[in-house]
Amino acid sequence: MSTCILRAPVSKGFSLQFATTFAKTTSCYGKLGSTAAPQPQVCIVGGGPAGFYTAQHLLKSHKGVQVDVFEKLPVPFGLVRFGVAPDHPEVKNVINTFTQTARQDRCGFYGNVTVGSDVTVEELKQAYHAVILSYGAEGSRSLGIPGEDLSGVHSAKDFVGWYNGVPGNKDLKPDLSAEMAVILGQGNVALDVARILLSPLELLKKTDITAGSLEAIAGSRVRRVLIVGRRGPLQVACTIKELREMINLPGTQPALDPRDFQGLREAVQDIPRPRKRLTELLMKAALEKAAGKEAEREWSLRFLRSPTHILPSPDRSRAAGIRLAVTRLEGSGEHARAVLTGEVEEVECGLIVSSIGYQSLPIDPTVPFDPRQAIIPNRMGRVQQAPGLYCSGWVKRGPTGVIATTMNDSFDTARSVLDDMESGQLDTSTPRAGSCAMHALLKQRGVTPVSFAGWEKIDAVETARGREVGKPREKLVDVRDMLKVASL
Known part of the structure; x- marks a missing residue:
């Protein structure tokens, strides 16, 4: 042939x-x-x-x-x-x-x-x-915010394609030189990306991850991953299996804020069992962090935040951070809607992965x-x-x-x-x-x-x-x- x-x-x-x-x-x-x-x-x-x-x-x-x-x-x-x-x-x-x-x-x-x-x-x-x-x-859904086209900003589809061997993504070359990475979205794909970034090299060497990606991750300086969602703990889109894998990842700890879960212990009593178990696992992980568990690498879920700008480096050649608008919820459960409060905060980071959906x-x-x-x-x-x-x-x-x-x-x-x-x-x-x-x-x-x-x-x-x-x-x-x- x-x-x-x-x-x-x-x-x-x-x-x-x-x-x-x-x-x-x-x-x-x-x-x-x-x-x-x-x-x-x-x-x-x-x-x-x-x-x-x-x-x-x-x-x-x-x-x-x-x-x-x-x-x-x-x-x-x-x-x-x-x-x-x-x-x-x-x-x-x-x-x-x-x-x-x-x-x-x-x-x-x-x-x-x-x-x-x-x-x-x-x-x-x-x-x-x-x-x-x-x-x-x-295709991937666009963020639709200024700075989205800067170097260092990638769709989850492309990033996953890079470490999984999609021919069109083999030359992606993500910048892994900064300590902090931000992932936008809190679904299973977002957790997959976070886990790959933080996994011990010895674990990844036993998988079918591509040789080029493995080499890049071996030299990675990423030690903290922030996983951002517009809504709250009761609306995270990941499964309990994916969450448990993140919590149990060797050499890595969750850095969840116990204040994000105040009042939820009573609220989860009347919700469907899968969502209840997921939320209870989140609360347990937050309390363990508060008790002083330490590890070399960490990940955290940042709730009630919506991206508004990708912040450029001084020479405007790459992403150097992200501006997040603080939101609040109107309604409850799966139908709760995120509404802007007028507050903003900025996070320094070198890698931003958008995991807000394929299309x-x-x-x-x-x-x-x-x-x-x-x-x-x-x-x-x-x-x-x-x-x-x-x-x-x-x-x-x-x-x-x-x-x-x-x-x-x-x-x-x-x-x-x-x-x-x-x-x-x-x-x-x-x-x-x-x-x-x-x-x-x-x-x-x-x-x-x-x-x-x-x-x-x-x-x-x-x-x-x-x-x-x-x-x-x-x-x-x-x-x-x-x-x-x-x-x-």
Whole structure:
């Protein structure tokens, strides 16, 4: 397989007509011209959890369907590979299930193919009976404050991508020279970032964190991490598991202010049990700090604060601090709203990571998109006013929930597709060229797709490299290196 990654210009219409004609002159002709019932051809855009769970349910429930998964990177699994923290290997075990799905004869994988540029959604709709968009949330919510573009300010998406080996983030080079780092947001991703910054090097060396990130963290001077939220202790978005890991992190202590929890012991009596346990754990950690527990590194949760300005260094070349507005709560519980009080405070820091949420982006001008909610408008996964087009995962419902949430959501979309096939709302009576047309089309455009067998070559090299240094894997972080290995 060639390692060429040059992209020829997309030429609509003629190219797909050529590809379909080509398919009819090759081994696909028998399938296209068969008198038997046509094989339903389904395309899934996005090789992450949503894509593979959707494929799994379709293949299990329909013994004749052919499913092709398209992924813009040469490697599959999306946020399971690139979003799960390196020290959470148990969460990545779902890759085994996805691998079983991908190895089925009726499932094809096309890595290194960017839908929207290498091939359009409209071309996919002509080649397949159904197209399911499962490409996730590739953007980050903007802070919308002065100084956000200064060096030293990063989105959590990019920072997580840096230590997890996303090719586009390999050159991030975060400034870890200052003692204080500030993370904006108090969800699980924020705690992941804090934990990676503060973890003992010996723990990280046993994970699949990238070599470059490990080297940078080895020289890090960060000793204190401030995790900032607009609301109070009863509204933190992390789970008790993530919080407990932070509290028990070796060589690190929580620096929580007991005053933040005054009056909460009575308030938690009537709230749901998960929130009650989380708050009680926070209060216990705050009291232990007050009792004098000491450690080399520390982290703290700063409540009722909203960022208003990133403060520049004297030469205005980088971030040197952040200005926070003090807020108060109106209302209670999950619906409490943060209101500005007029007070402000400033914190000196060299690194600022914004963890206020991911968001999906439009993929193609022909696909409906709601810019306010940053999702594709849909009903049970059926894209509105676009027959034959479906969506699943974060682009369907927004960037919320855990992997199990994505699994259930993806199964729902798969059921919608299957129901539409059965009812005739999705017409599968006319043969579609599917993968045969795509092979010809991509070849014509100079695009080299990576098959699942190609990914397994990359996987073998990564795990072998990892064994040499006592890690589960040492990830390739350059697309050119991935393509070279896949072509061996």
